[in-house]
Amino acid sequence: MQKAVRWLLIALFSSIIFVINFFVPLPINYLLIVVEAVILALASLFVRMAGATHVGIVGGLLSALSQPAFGLFTFFFTFLFGFLVDIFSFAFKVSTKDDRVNRNRVILTMTFSTAIIGFLSYYITSVYIGIVETTPFLSGLVLFVATGSGISAGYAAAYLWNKYLRNINITLQPNTKIKPRLSEQIK
Numbered sequence: 001m002q003k004a005v006r007w008l009l010i011a012l013f014s015s016i017i018f019v020i021n022f023f024v025p026l027p028i029n030y031l032l033i034v035v036e037a038v039i040l041a042l043a044s045l046f047v048r049m050a051g052a053t054h055v056g057i058v059g060g061l062l063s064a065l066s067q068p069a070f071g072l073f074t075f076f077f078t079f080l081f082g083f084l085v086d087i088f089s090f091a092f093k094v095s096t097k098d099d100r101v102n103r104n105r106v107i108l109t110m111t112f113s114t115a116i117i118g119f120l121s122y123y124i125t126s127v128y129i130g131i132v133e134t135t136p137f138l139s140g141l142v143l144f145v146a147t148g149s150g151i152s153a154g155y156a157a158a159y160l161w162n163k164y165l166r167n168i169n170i171t172l173q174p175n176t177k178i179k180p181r182l183s184e185q186i187k
Contacts, residue, residue, distance in 0.1 A: 056082020
């Protein structure tokens with residue numbers, strides 16, 4: 001994949017993360033971690049080499065600028081989330097070389113990533129910063145919701161990739177004509 005296309009995809013996915021963090025109020029935007037997880041999983045599949053990490057860096061920078069009070073934490077958690085997605089994608093050998101992606105490997109990747117980032121963000125904001133109180137019920141709830149979000153996001157990303165996105169050719173080639181849409185070809 002060409003550099004321009006890689007950075008275009010990174011910018012697109014990062015802007016989606018930014019919009020979620022900017023327009024949705026602070027406690028509610030953490031409930032939308034499943035959307036961010038799907039975006040990072042697709043970035044890892046499309047861009048491949050450190051795609052989710054790059055999206056995490058750019059999306060974290062944009063989100064940090066929009067939330068100056070928690071900017072450092074927003075950047076750190078968004079970057080770490082993307083980094084964890086790439087690490088677990090490598091560890092579980094998630095590959096798009098066979099045109100299809102193994103659904104179970106993507107689900108495992110996203111489950112571990114969201115569980116770790118959910119627990120770390122809860123632990124740091126409750127123990128070190130003291131914004132949220134530490135209770136066993138809340139700790140269990142965070143792990144349950146983060147794990148459920150990871151399972152949902154992994155399944156959604158694998159389904160979207162295998163059903164719709166795997167055949168998309170995203171290369172910029174000079175002097176090529178844009179092909180008409182399939183509905184225009186049928187007429």
